Amino acid sequence: MVGQRVRTRFAPSPTGYLHVGGLRTALYNYLFAKRMNGDFIIRIEDTDQSRKVEGAQRNLIKTLEWAGIVADESPEHGGNYGPYIQSERLHLYREYCDRLLEDNHAYYCFSTSEELEENRQLQLKQGLQPKYNRKWLPEEMGGAVPSSEIARKIGEGCPYVIRMKVPDYVSVWFEDMIRGPVEFDSSTIDDQVLMKSDGFPTYHFASVIDDHLMEFTHIIRGEEWLPSMPKHLLLYEFFGWEPPKYAHLPLLLNPDRSKLSKRQGDVAVEDYIRKGYSADAIVNFVAMLGWNEGEGTEQEVYSMQELIEKFSLERVGKAGAVFNVEKLNWLEKQYIKNRPVEQIITAIKPVLAAELDKKETSMSRELISSDRYLGQVIDLMRERVGFEHEFVTFSAYFFFDPDAYEEEAVKKRWIPETNDLLREFVSALEAVEPFTAEAIESALKEFVAPKGLKAAVLIHPLRILASGVSFGPSLYHMLEVLGREAVLRRINKGMERIVVPV
RNA sequence: GGCCCCAUCGACUAGUGGUUAGGUCAUCACCCUUUCAAGGUGGUAGCACGGGUUCGAAUCCCGUUGGGGUCACCA
Structure with missing residues (x-):
């Protein structure tokens, strides 16, 4: 154990999407392993056949890799400790279970689920903790069932599970790397099922066997596993194995502080x-x-x-x-804000292409899809968007002429003279050379000054005509990027369509 | 309910016996400004409670309260 290469694992069950809590667990496992120059492994826990979801494993691994968490060993990457899928390791669990049976640490149980449920209800009614009543505990383990009876049931082909025999009153103790010492009393622990009647192991059994065989040095998992620590530790003791170090992570919570779950937002x-x-x-x-x-x-x-x-x-x-x-x-x-332009350009090109497929544009497709144009849009918008796709969706006016104008803004910014001023300014714009932000700005100021007007009387209407909305980047830079042709087209078209409030 | 875990601003957290209890998000105000952002400045806001230990507790101990997890042939 000392001086050993660190090995950690993320062991999801392939029942669907990757939960953000699972992502964090995987991340911490990964970070810890990498920090220690060790290995991070993915193992698939598919011991519940009924919950298995097609494609889930691929999806889990794909999503982890999207996040930058790449396993050193996994069902897809291979490794020296495989197979990494529990359903392919069934013979191992059977073998180790037999050992427990031989050593009187486990026993056959033929109780049906109906019996179990009945027993549970009875105990509940009596105010007792629901616990298996050890009806099938063999004589040689302190129970009442003769071995001949067990042999007979097996011979008849009766379905059974195998349970671990939890010693009666022992204290189980371990040192959690995050929480410090934690102690449990075995009397509160049930005789956990190790092998189910379908021949598959339960999580508890399979994970202990695999964690040992795969030589993990540290088990980093969610706090929800803390209560099952004694079961796991007892198994290590039965086998005479040295348990790995454990770290139980605090849970991720909903805003109401319950365990992060659907119904209160996204969890996948x-x-x-x-x-x-x-x-x-x-x-x-x-x-x-x-x-x-x-x-x-x-x-x-x-x-x-x-x-x-x-x-x-x-x-x-x-x-x-x-x-x-x-x-x-x-x-x-x-x-x-800090991502290199080229990277954003690459990311938004497909988004733009998709938008362009959906909608006609009066702009030149070639132009607006160019790296140069997109780079300019990104420069102007990167401090104004919340997501990359918004470079296209939130700043749609860089790619499509507006087809509506913010009503409130028009109402606020239009005065009776506005359209006349605009018409006059269009001529000025036609003459601006080159069509740059600086030139546009000075043209506008020179236009407005002799009239004793403030720049704002044109600035706001221009923005609304050019973009359809009242907010956005620096007007002059926006106009420059859009280009003279689009700007003039939008102004002229817009004036026809704007209903001037009276 | 039994067992286990946890407890600093609304949220994420720093703090490890002596601090004006710090930072970030959110929020509020102001500045910047053609808008919206971004940015800047400032503000509101916290040690759950009660006992100890100590010259001195957010920090250590005990209890209370509160919250959470878990009690399957699911993981």
């Missing part, structure tokens, strides 16, 4: 991807939910590389953390 990483969040922001955000560098650091933005360099389990907090979308949004903006 894919939901956030779909909305346009970047891997940079999601990873950064989720990493900070429970971990921080400490010691007066005021850094908020961390790259994956920095996280790897700085992460430590000692600095993971104990209390649950609310998944606060507002801060995520802020982080996303930070990344958009």
Whole structure:
């Protein structure tokens, strides 16, 4: 154990999407492993055949890789400890279960689920903790069932499960890397089912066997697993194995502080991807939910590389953390503000292409799809958008002539003389050479000054005509990027369509 | 309910016996400004409560309260 290469794991069940809590668990496992120059492994826990979802495994791994979490070993990457899918390891569980049976640490149980339920109800009615009544505990383990009876049931082909025999009154203790010492009394623990009647192991059994065989040094998982620690520890003891180190992470919470769940917002990483969040922001955000560098650091933005360099389990907090979308949004903006243009251009080209497929435009498709044009749009808009796709959707006027004008804004900015002034200014604009922000600005100021008017009387209407909306980047720069042709077209067309308020 | 975990501004958190309890998001005000952002400045806002220990507790101990998790042939 000492001096051993660190190995951590993320062990999802392939039942659907990747939960953001799962992403954080995977991330912490990954960061810790990488920090320690170790390996991060993905194992698929598909011991519940009924819950298995087609394609889930692929999707889980794909989403992790989207986030930048690439496994050193997994069903897809291979490795020396495979197979990495539990349903392909059934013979192993059977083999180890037999050992437990031989050593009297486990026993056959033929109780039906109806019996179990009945027993549970009875105990509940009596005010007792629902617990298996050990009806099938064999004589040699202190129970009442002769081995001949067990042999007979097996011979008859009766369905059975195998349960672990939890010793009666022992104290189970371990040192959690995040929480410190935690102690349990075995009398509160049920005789956990190890092998189900369909021949598959339960989570508890399979994960202990695999964690040992795959030689993980550290198990980093959600706090919801803390109560099952004694079962796992007892199994290690039965086998005479040294357990790995454990770290139980605090939970991710809904705004009402319950365990993060659907119905109170999005929980699937894919939901956030779909909305346009970047891997940079999601990873950064989720990493900070429970971990921080400490010691007066005021850094908020961390790259994956920095996280790897700085992460430590000692600095993971104990209390649950609310998944606060507002801060995520802020982080996303930070990344958009600082991301290289080329990268954004690449990202938004397909978005633009899709929009262009849906809608006609009077602009030159070639022009507005060019790197140069997109680069200019990005320069003007990067401090104004919340997501990359908004470079296209939120600033649609860079790609499509407006087909409506903000009513309130028109009402506020139009005076009876506005259209006349605009008509006159159009001639001035036609003459502006070159058609640059500076030239447009001085043209406008020179136009307005002799009339004793403020620039604002034209600025606002121009913006509305050019973009359809009352907000956006610097007017002059916007006009420059749009180009003379589009600007004049939009002004002329707009004046025909605007209903001047009386 | 039993067991287990947890507890600093609305949220994320720094703090490890002596601080005017700091930062970030959000929020409010002001500045900048052609709009919207961005940015700048400032403000509101917190140690759950009660006992100890100590010269001195957000920090250590106990209890209370509160919150959460978990009690399956699901993981």
